[in-house]
Amino acid sequence: RKEVEQDPGPFNVPEGATVAFNCTYSNSASQSFFWYRQDCRKEPKLLMSVYSSGNEDGRFTAQLNRASQYISLLIRDSKLSDSATYLCVSEMDSSYKLIFGSGTRLLVRP
Amino acid sequence: NAGVTQTPKFQVLKTGQSMTLQCAQDMNHNSMYWYRQDPGMGLRLIYYSASEGTTDKGEVPNGYNVSRLNKREFSLRLESAAPSQTSVYFCASSAGNEQFFGPGTRLTVL
Numbered sequence: 002r003k004e005v006e007q008d009p010g011p012f013n014v015p016e017g018a019t020v021a022f023n024c025t026y027s028n029s030a031s032q033s034f035f036w037y038r039q040d041c042r043k044e045p046k047l048l049m050s051v052y053s054s055g056n057e058d059g060r061f062t063a064q065l066n067r068a069s070q071y072i073s074l075l076i077r078d079s080k081l082s083d084s085a086t087y088l089c090v091s092e093m094d095s096s097y098k099l100i101f102g103s104g105t106r107l108l109v110r111p
Numbered sequence: 112n113a114g115v116t117q118t119p120k121f122q123v124l125k126t127g128q129s130m131t132l133q134c135a136q137d138m139n140h141n142s143m144y145w146y147r148q149d150p151g152m153g154l155r156l157i158y159y160s161a162s163e164g165t166t167d168k169g170e171v172p173n174g175y176n177v178s179r180l181n182k183r184e185f186s187l188r189l190e191s192a193a194p195s196q197t198s199v200y201f202c203a204s205s206a207g208n209e210q211f212f213g214p215g216t217r218l219t220v221l
Contacts, residue, residue: 009151033208044201044212045154088153097142097161097205098169103153 004028005102007089013108018079022105024072024089031091031100034065036074039086039104048074048087079109112137115213117202123219124192132187132216134202142205143185144169145177147198148215154201160185192220 007024014020026034034051049056051063051072062075072089089102118133136143141162146154146169156169158177166177174196176188185204189196197220203210 003153005153035208044214046212047209050208092208097208097210098156098159099154099210101146101153101155103151 002027003102004100005089005091007087007102007105009103009105011106011108013110014079015110016079016081018109019075019077020079020107021076022074022087022089022107024074024102024105026070026072026089026091026100028091028093028100029067029070031093033092034072035090035092035099036061036063036072037088037090037101039088041085045088045101076107079107081109081111083107084109114138115202115204115211117200117213117216119216120214121217123221124189125221126193128192129188129190130192131189132200132202132218133184134186134213135184136202136204136211137183138204138206138211139182140204140206140211141182143179144203144205144210145175145185145187146201146203147171147196148201149198157187157200192218194220196220 036048037045038048039045055064060077086104115136144159145157160166160179163182200216202213
């Protein structure tokens, strides 16, 4: 079983839609969580960190549920430019070693 | 600032050939990493270096060696390339939770 699991998608949504991705992690010792964004044939870039209290950055909201060991990302008012692969990431024991999920692909259509 | 740079961008090798992938960062980060990304597998950590002079194995180190030449540079060497090493290789650096990635090297081993 993968340590971080995501639905690969693709999620195909119209502009303006709200879309949510979930991700589950298997290691309860994981301490920190992140969402990275990766455009086609490009490098991953940090989108946002995920806190137990939840956090919001503009149209993006990330939540962490430690009891159920899942992380979510909500994107409101989707833009064409949101089309990308979203990588769910966990970090073990503050070692800065990251465990990546295989990503969820989002396609936003006009 | 260039951030994280990698050379070459593309490479084709024959089975058994050797090569070194170069990575450099100009952000004065202590930690550097090498990942490989394969379809459906997400990014997997090959080796990392927490600081100049130290290196440690990641999840998939077999067939690779690394050198942390100085604080800026972290190279990855394939001594005898195999078709299973066909992948996209990303170098990253960090000074905290966020990792900054280079543009990647697309390697094909025939």
